[in-house]
Amino acid sequence: xxxxxxxxxxxxxxxxxxxxxxxxxxxxxxxxxxxxxxxxxxxxxxxxxxxxxxxxxxxxxxxxxxxxxxxxxxxxxxxxxxxxxxxxxxxxxxxxxxxxxxxxxxxxxxxxxxxxxxxxxxxxxxxxxxxxxxxxxxxxxxxxxxxxxx
Numbered sequence: 390x391x392x393x394x395x396x397x398x399x400x401x402x403x404x405x406x407x408x409x410x411x412x413x414x415x416x417x418x419x420x421x422x423x424x425x426x427x428x429x430x431x432x433x434x435x436x437x438x439x440x441x442x443x444x445x446x447x448x449x450x451x452x453x454x455x456x457x458x459x460x461x462x463x464x465x466x467x468x469x470x471x472x473x474x475x476x477x478x479x480x481x482x483x484x485x486x487x488x489x490x491x492x493x494x495x496x497x498x499x500x501x502x503x504x505x506x507x508x509x510x511x512x513x514x515x516x517x518x519x520x521x522x523x524x525x526x527x528x529x530x531x532x533x534x535x536x537x538x539x
Contacts, residue, residue: 396447397458401525403440407433408518415511427495433514434492440521441485461533470527477520484513 414429460470487510494503 396443396451397525397529400440400444400447401522403436403443404518404521404525407436407440408515408522410436411511411515411518430492430495434488437488437514437518458528458532459535460528461535462531470524473520473527474524477517477524480513481517481521484510484517488514 410429410433414426414433417423417426417429460467462470487506491503491506491510494500494506
């Protein structure tokens with residue numbers, strides 16, 4: 390298990406890996422490479438499930454002990470960050486049932502409905518993966534130090 394301070398970086402890495410696998414899955418299906426598509430999409434699902442476990446551990450076990458990391462930038466950067474964060478969280482919540490429904494349709498070989506739903510699921514999933522990485526960088530790498538008091 391990663392150290393608690395390493396969980397945000399692990400989560401960002403898992404989001405990045407899921408994003409790469411999603412791109413590969415799209416690439417493969419566009420070339421009618423179905424087995425490769427299935428492997429990429431199931432791998433993206435597995436990586437995303439590991440992310441969800443790690444994210445839950447961090448937010449329900451670590452954050453209550455150490456507190457939230459504050460975003461310390463101001464102005465338009467703060468507005469952009471919180472706009473991105475809000476869209477990320479909202480779409481992440483919507484995404485889980487979409488992923489499960491899309492996978493279920495593939496499992497049932499209901500290809501018409503699978504494709505129709507995947508046209509919504511894929512871009513949302515990809516957006517959530519990319520913005521997850523960007524939220525990590527904004528909060529843990531590009532964030533200004535907290536204001537000094539005294």
